[in-house]
Amino acid sequence: MTRGRYGLNLLALTLMLGLLFLLNVSVGSAALSFAEVVQGLFSHTGTASEIVWQFRLPKAITCIVAGSALATGGLLMQTLFRNPMAGPDVLGLTSGASLFVALLLMAGRYPSVTSIIVPGAWSVALAASLGGIMVFIVVIIIARYVRDNTSLLLVGLMLSAATSSIVSVLQFTSQADDLQTFMIWMLGSVGSTNWAELGVLCSIVCCGLLISISMVKVLNGMLLGESYATNLGINMKRGRLAVVLVTGLMVGAVTAFCGPIAFVGLAVPHLIRLVVPASNHKILLPAVMLGGGLLLLVCDMLAQMPGSRVLPLNAITSLIGAPVVIWMVIKAKRISV
Amino acid sequence: MSNKAPTVLETHSLQVGFRNRAGDKVLFEPLSLALNRGELVCFMGLNGAGKTTLIKTLAGIHPPLEGVVTTTQSVAIVLTEKITGTQMTVRDLVTYGRYPYLDWWLTLSAHDQAIIERAIQQVNLSAIADNQLSQVSDGQLQMALIAKALAQDAAILLLDEPTAHLDLNNRVEIMNLLRNLAHRAGKTILVATHELDLALQTADKIWLATPNKKIITGVPEDLVLDGSFDSVFQLKGFDLKTGKITHQAYRPLSIALEGSSHEFLWTKNALERCGYKISSESSLHLAVGINKEQLHFTISAHEATHTVSTLKELLEYLAKVDQ
Numbered sequence: 127m128t129r130g131r132y133g134l135n136l137l138a139l140t141l142m143l144g145l146l147f148l149l150n151v152s153v154g155s156a157a158l159s160f161a162e163v164v165q166g167l168f169s170h171t172g173t174a175s176e177i178v179w180q181f182r183l184p185k186a187i188t189c190i191v192a193g194s195a196l197a198t199g200g201l202l203m204q205t206l207f208r209n210p211m212a213g214p215d216v217l218g219l220t221s222g223a224s225l226f227v228a229l230l231l232m233a234g235r236y237p238s239v240t241s242i243i244v245p246g247a248w249s250v251a252l253a254a255s256l257g258g259i260m261v262f263i264v265v266i267i268i269a270r271y272v273r274d275n276t277s278l279l280l281v282g283l284m285l286s287a288a289t290s291s292i293v294s295v296l297q298f299t300s301q302a303d304d305l306q307t308f309m310i311w312m313l314g315s316v317g318s319t320n321w322a323e324l325g326v327l328c329s330i331v332c333c334g335l336l337i338s339i340s341m342v343k344v345l346n347g348m349l350l351g352e353s354y355a356t357n358l359g360i361n362m363k364r365g366r367l368a369v370v371l372v373t374g375l376m377v378g379a380v381t382a383f384c385g386p387i388a389f390v391g392l393a394v395p396h397l398i399r400l401v402v403p404a405s406n407h408k409i410l411l412p413a414v415m416l417g418g419g420l421l422l423l424v425c426d427m428l429a430q431m432p433g434s435r436v437l438p439l440n441a442i443t444s445l446i447g448a449p450v451v452i453w454m455v456i457k458a459k460r461i462s463v
Numbered sequence: 464m465s466n467k468a469p470t471v472l473e474t475h476s477l478q479v480g481f482r483n484r485a486g487d488k489v490l491f492e493p494l495s496l497a498l499n500r501g502e503l504v505c506f507m508g509l510n511g512a513g514k515t516t517l518i519k520t521l522a523g524i525h526p527p528l529e530g531v532v533t534t535t536q537s538v539a540i541v542l543t544e545k546i547t548g549t550q551m552t553v554r555d556l557v558t559y560g561r562y563p564y565l566d567w568w569l570t571l572s573a574h575d576q577a578i579i580e581r582a583i584q585q586v587n588l589s590a591i592a593d594n595q596l597s598q599v600s601d602g603q604l605q606m607a608l609i610a611k612a613l614a615q616d617a618a619i620l621l622l623d624e625p626t627a628h629l630d631l632n633n634r635v636e637i638m639n640l641l642r643n644l645a646h647r648a649g650k651t652i653l654v655a656t657h658e659l660d661l662a663l664q665t666a667d668k669i670w671l672a673t674p675n676k677k678i679i680t681g682v683p684e685d686l687v688l689d690g691s692f693d694s695v696f697q698l699k700g701f702d703l704k705t706g707k708i709t710h711q712a713y714r715p716l717s718i719a720l721e722g723s724s725h726e727f728l729w730t731k732n733a734l735e736r737c738g739y740k741i742s743s744e745s746s747l748h749l750a751v752g753i754n755k756e757q758l759h760f761t762i763s764a765h766e767a768t769h770t771v772s773t774l775k776e777l778l779e780y781l782a783k784v785d786q
């Protein structure tokens with residue numbers, strides 16, 4: 127009986143995602159009517175088609191892919207650490223990814239993010255992933271010694287601070303052009319991905335999402351803790367390694383192309399648990415994937431609201447994410463993984 | 464009976480402990496222990512003796528320093544570790560018991576579902592099966608964990624302090640359930656506990672961890688009579704042989720008590736608790752009896768008699784006499 131309700135919720139989320147996708151494609155800085163957008167979608171000539179195919183579609187798809195990846199990464203981390211405050215940006219994964227992107231960019235081999243061609247796209251994505259994975263491993267090692275939520279959070283903050291400071295040093299020694307590119311990238315953007323980059327992003331994220339889905343049993347087992355899970359025949363060592371690799375890859379790829387997007391990974395799993403009260407990842411994972419896409423589509427639309435000037439994406443996600451975190455801290459006793 | 468039952472789990476020179484850079488921390492002398500089918504064994508010992516670690520070692524989730532645990536049967540565990548997932552329901556938790564039998568997408572067959580429902584019924588949680596774990600009591604959570612272990616269909620159940628932090632009623636309920644599972648369903652059950660009274664009254668056998676890192680095994684009553692419990696627990700004011708707290712008579716008054724059955728026992732309890740000495744040589748006689756379904760206490764001394772109908776009145780009267 128309850129299973130039917132979860133099914134309905136998932137269906138509602140999917141429909142909302144579809145609707146928001148269409149809405150997202152039909153709004154933008156260029157004033158196009160809905161009819162023009164539809165026309166642009168199906169023709170291959172004209173300004174409308176150019177705008178829709180070169181700007182709006184890649185951007186909307188990036189929103190969905192990046193949102194799903196970050197939200198899923200957040201859920202995996204919260205489950206792994208059995209800690210409601212875990213998330214890719216909170217524990218420094220995005221900072222680690224940023225550091226590696228900065229190293230690549232400012233080492234001067236790549237003049238700017240926007241001019242990256244396909245092989246470059248892969249190398250930036252993989253470098254960022256490597257940065258994310260490395261920070262994740264450090265956090266896991268430290269998490270063995272600290273057990274409570276606040277300490278782990280503090281460790282994450284410190285790691286973020288440490289990696290950010292290296293980035294600052296890099297910025298200080300880099301040229302003005304690179305610096306500006308990097309600063310813009312730091313603000314977060316889903317609008318600068320071209321189809322080639324989107325291909326790279328999609329392949330990495332889809333792999334990650336599929337592997338996550340295949341790990342439902344392991345993830346559920348993590349909620350019981352290592353002893354119970356091992357007794358139930360679940361290989362926890364392999365499960366932990368898989369979570370580290372999958373999360374690092376997905377978050378790294380997203381960070382490489384969209385910049386360090388804050389709060390999505392932390393907030394979406396909690397927001398979804400309000401709608402779909404379940405702890406079973408078989409139900410939670412698909413819902414969180416849909417929810418992540420939804421939230422980024424909404425944030426992207428809000429970023430374009432004021433009219434001609436497009437606000438930085440991170441400003442909007444933080445505007446939504448910060449109250450969520452404050453609310454979580456206030457209700458800390460009731461919020462859990 | 465336990466002598467003839469087949470052994471389902473054995474250890475041979477098993478060394479339990481932790482291995483770290485500073486060297487091995489060994490918790491027990493090499494252990495050679497056995498669990499027999501259909502037996503309820505209570506594992507007792509002081510806090511910090513290493514009960515949890517031994518249970519984890521027997522379950523195969525903590526590596527032994529040396530030696531082996533041999534078993535032909537599957538083992539299910541109930542630990543004191545915290546479970547995250549407050550949105551998990553009782554049924555979700557019990558479903559975990561089927562995980563060893565399920566595919567990656569956790570598809571439940573009708574057979575699995577029947578086993579889950581039966582396990583929930585066995586622990587009397589059907590009424591709250593869809594409640595979230597955050598909404599159930601500690602006792603109910605323990606019951607749900609036991610149901611999870613039952614759903615696992617394992618022949619051996621190892622439980623670590625399942626009655627800790629529970630009230631007497633819940634403790635008795637859990638121990639009775641475990642005893643029934645051992646005697647009626649043929650499960651082999653090892654329970655780590657420090658509830659001396661409950662263990663003595665329910666266990667078929669006791670494993671007693673001593674301060675010098677040994678484990679004494681035996682029938683509970685044997686260990687009471689040979690003083691093993693006394694030497695381990697250093698009992699302070701609890702007389703194990705009578706199963707009661709020892710009282711020092713601090714009042715000069717001694718009473719010769721007459722009566723039978725429950726009324727006699729509880730009157731004796733009240734008098735001893737209040738510091739009176741019970742002695743058949745006393746000239747103060749107290750007769751407890753029931754007349755027309757009404758309790759009465761008749762005190763007689765030097766031909767004078769006084770009758771009251773509650774222990775409260777009796778104690779008040781005695782206090783006056785005592786002065």
